[in-house]
Amino acid sequence: MSRKVRRLRVIVILIMVVAIAGSIHFTSRSRPQLTTAEQAIRDLMSPLQTLFMRISQTVHAFLNSLGQIGSLQQENARLKAEVLELERQLYEMAEYKRENEWLREALEFKKQESYQMLVCEVIGRSPTNLFNTITINRGSNNGVTQGMAVMSGNGVVGTVQSVTATTATVILATDARSAIGGMVQHSGDLVLVEGDPEYSGMLLAKPLSKDVQLQVGDVMVTSGLSQYFPKGLPIGKVVEIVPSRYHLSFTAYIQPFVDFSRLEYVFILLREPK
Amino acid sequence: MAALIFTVIIILALVVQTTIFTAWPLFVVVPDLILVLVVLFSLINGPGFGAKFGFLAGLGLDLFVGEMIGLHALTKMVIGAAVGLLALRFYKENYIVPLISVLVATLADQLLYGLGMAFFGVAVPVRYLLEQVLLPLLLYNGILSLLLYVRLYYFNKRVFYWDEIFRRSR
Secondary structure (H helix, E strand, O other): OOHHHHHHHHHHHHHHHHHHHHHHHHOOOOOOOOOHHHHHHHHHHHHHHHHHHHHHHHHHHHHHHHHHHHHHHHHHHHHHHHHHHHHHHHHHHHHHHHHHHHHHHHOOOOOOOOEEEEEEEEEEEOOOOOOOEEEEOOOHHHOOOOOOEEEOOOOEEEEEEEEOOOOEEEEEOOOOOOEEEEEEOOOOOEEEEEEOOOOOOOEEEEEOOOOOOOOOOOEEEEOOOOOOOOOOOEEEEEEEEEEOOOOOOEEEEEEEOOOHHHOOEEEEEEEOOO | OHHHHHHHHHHHHHHHHHOHHHHOOOOOOOOOHHHHHHHHHHHHHOHHHHHHHHHHHHHHHHHHHOOOOOHHHHHHHHHHHHHHHHHOOOOOOOOHHHHHHHHHHHHHHHHHHHHHHHHOOOOOOHHHHHHHHHHHHHHHHHHHHHHHHHHHHHHHHHHHHHHHHHHHHO
16 A cells, blocks of 8 residues: 555544544534434434334234233223213313413413424334433424423423424433423422433432422422423322432432333424414 | 445344334343444454444434434444454354354443543443443343344345346446
């Protein structure tokens, strides 16, 4: 190999190393938008991911149902009774809602934002064990933008981290980088709900003032202080309270209401135009 | 043509890793199919191929993850080249060498990625990785290597055979 070729090779390798280091550094913090390459690869892969995910879930559901045939009848009867009870609660809630709206109007309270629910299918999950994210089959074509709230039937799932034309990546509430404004339901005290940095599957609640009172069993809901999460969405239940070193503050462990390992469909809360 | 086939393999592996491997509760952690493929193809084809395949597969993984793009490309490239170099010294027509290579590469990959994260100022969940991820990951990757090695060995042979025929016919 001539000297010139060897020198050229060294220069190319150096440029590559600098480019990769720059790329790692640039993408190691939160970004407002994905690069074109990322958007293209995610949009191209989404039909394949949808197909594979559906096959996988169908096979899993079939195998599961085989083992559960005996208990299905019993479960059906229990669910029927539960539906009746929930219907009764729904009528009661509708009555409270009407009353609440009337009272708010009478007190001239600011009208609450109304949201539209966009149903999304989960088509993929993070391919590594270090990040808790899911990919859904709705993107900017459907009005999804970064930061939007994501829910399941049981409670808060997370926030939209990045968007392509046909997909979006959702950072789950259990991810160490997630932070959601929370509130103790019974007292209205404000906390910050974060994912556990050690990925225990729990959420951590950190008080935003020293007067916050918490007890094991307290329910945590969203505070509604962010522009994307409406007030009162269920997050989880306090299972343990760990005081700080000098007992000046504490961290509460929250068991989320959502089973993050079994997400098939989620909702994105789209703000309705005023 | 061989390049095209190996690109399709990377894409399919990425799709399987983000869907089937993550959707089944059977898996406590996500098996690293990409790493297993990098190690096995590097064993079969040597360091040059290993480095290129590792870089491309790692880059694909990075683009999917969307965090620290280039770090998987770099770690997988180093692992591909290292395994390829070691393969020149070992008799690899058995199950032991691929199995041990995949297990050692899994440890090396976790270590290199963790060091990369720390170098770029991202917190590394060391306790979580050691207590919850490492053992199941070693087990899954080991099983995958045993299931795939012989199949990939013959598949690889056939790919290069077709590639040769394709080249001559042009």
